[in-house]
Amino acid sequence: MKTRITLLIVVIGLLHLTSAAANMNSDRSRSNKPSLVESFSGDRSSLTRAAEERGLMININPNENGLTEVMVKSNIGLTLLKGQYLNRDLSVPHGEFTYYHPNGRLESKGRYDHGVKSGSWVRYDLSGNELSVREYSGMSTEELKEAAGIYSMARSK
Secondary structure, three states, X not given: OHHHHHHHHHHHHHOOOOOHHHHOOOOOOOOOOXXXXXXXXXOHHHHHHHHHXXXXXXXXXXXXXXXXXXXXXXXXXXXXXXXXXXXXXXXXXXXXXXXXXXXXXXXXXXXXXOOEEEEEEXXXXXXXXXXXXXXXXXXXXXXXXXXXXXXXXXXXX
């Protein structure tokens, strides 16, 4: 039983997608391990196999808007993640993403715009109480560095 709980906790840490690892540096309450999706960079069959090895169920379905919806559930059927991607190889998150704690309560929610966090991202504790709200500009790392004057981006002539 203790091994299953430990494994579930590790898996939840792995579920935070794409840019979450970069944003966790200042947040000690999260793991800085790569997400399940990042670990398998676009190979859907490997992603599904890895999820199953961890006791998770993953549903990957294209929707009517041309996006690919992803839902990850625990081995007891609790939803752990809901989100959608611009492409079928799951490399560009786009739209609303929602993460859940192992107890089924909301962990965090926010929006990606073409792979970049945008707008308000809200985090919650295990009891469902709001912990923090972070605002994201929707600008890529390169755009932020250019705006800060760190460097200028190359332009085509």
